Amino acid sequence: MGASRPEPAQRPRGPEQEGGPGQEGVPGRQNGWVMGPDAGRGAGAGILISLEGVEGSGKSTQCRLLLAWLRDQGVAVTTVREPGGTDLGERLRAIVLDPALGPLRPETEVLLFAAARSQAFVERIEPALSRGDVVVCDRFVDSSAAYQGAGLGVDAEFIRRVNDAVTQGLRPQLTILLDVPAGVGRERRRQAAAELDRIERRDIAYHEAVRTGYLALARREPGRFMVVDGTGDPETVHDAIQGAVARALASRATGGRG
Ligand code: TYD
Numbered sequence: 001m002g003a004s005r006p007e008p009a010q011r012p013r014g015p016e017q018e019g020g021p022g023q024e025g026v027p028g029r030q031n032g033w034v035m036g037p038d039a040g041r042g043a044g045a046g047i048l049i050s051l052e053g054v055e056g057s058g059k060s061t062q063c064r065l066l067l068a069w070l071r072d073q074g075v076a077v078t079t080v081r082e083p084g085g086t087d088l089g090e091r092l093r094a095i096v097l098d099p100a101l102g103p104l105r106p107e108t109e110v111l112l113f114a115a116a117r118s119q120a121f122v123e124r125i126e127p128a129l130s131r132g133d134v135v136v137c138d139r140f141v142d143s144s145a146a147y148q149g150a151g152l153g154v155d156a157e158f159i160r161r162v163n164d165a166v167t168q169g170l171r172p173q174l175t176i177l178l179d180v181p182a183g184v185g186r187e188r189r190r191q192a193a194a195e196l197d198r199i200e201r202r203d204i205a206y207h208e209a210v211r212t213g214y215l216a217l218a219r220r221e222p223g224r225f226m227v228v229d230g231t232g233d234p235e236t237v238h239d240a241i242q243g244a245v246a247r248a249l250a251s252r253a254t255g256g257r258g
Helices: 059-072 087-096 106-131 141-150 156-167 182-191 204-220 234-253
Strands: 047-053 077-081 134-138 174-179 225-229
Touching: 047 059, 047 106, 047 141, 047 234, 059 077, 059 134, 059 174, 059 234, 077 106, 087 106, 106 134, 106 141, 106 156, 141 156, 141 204, 174 204, 174 234, 182 204, 204 225, 225 234
Parallel strands: 047 134, 047 174, 077 134, 174 225
Antiparallel strands: none
């Protein structure tokens, strides 16, 4: 299992870096941690794990359980929820999820989530990976592909380019997809008597398209995704997640040979 990084580093260069030694010859080495085929293998290189799923898939519960388990293992861990995790991100979150917000062009929605992600990336994710932390993201770029791409029909290439620009093409080493039918997720939200936000209010066909989109992403990248049946009880789901994360950590410790 390795992180995939479709393109060379996109970080804008200052004049002092222009054509600097080793820039082209060391693929993806940025700020002391490694992106690309060797991601997660260097000393101090962190590992990025994302959790994805439709509304009511149990993602928040599972994030909490995973965090507790990692801390129990003595692992240095940073968690980031998207959108959010920074001052700007939390403010943008309030805007994009506000049911009172007027109609948005779907591409604008992509850009708003990407703006929040850009800030989370530089303020939270990149520094934590540089420290060697395990970074657990409650949603990452796949949310945009599923919710705005599969759900709203935004061009996949547009989403990829925008997000590659803000994350330097970084992909998680492991993405856990909690799969539940959209109707099951909606019923859970109803039972929790949760007030539905702007995106949750979209109809069930939208949420089913998001789920289908997620499953298509998982099929395309089976080495990165682990699909977990989210309809099981929380302990069973946690056990499955724990196993996958333990394997990812062991693979990091052995430089991918384990
Ligand atoms: P959140 O409360 O995190 O949802 P959940 O509790 O289900 O995880 O709200 C995030 C919402 O934003 C959720 O509806 C998914 C949506 N979203 C996108 O549409 N695109 C994105 O890129 C991200 C990160 C989230």
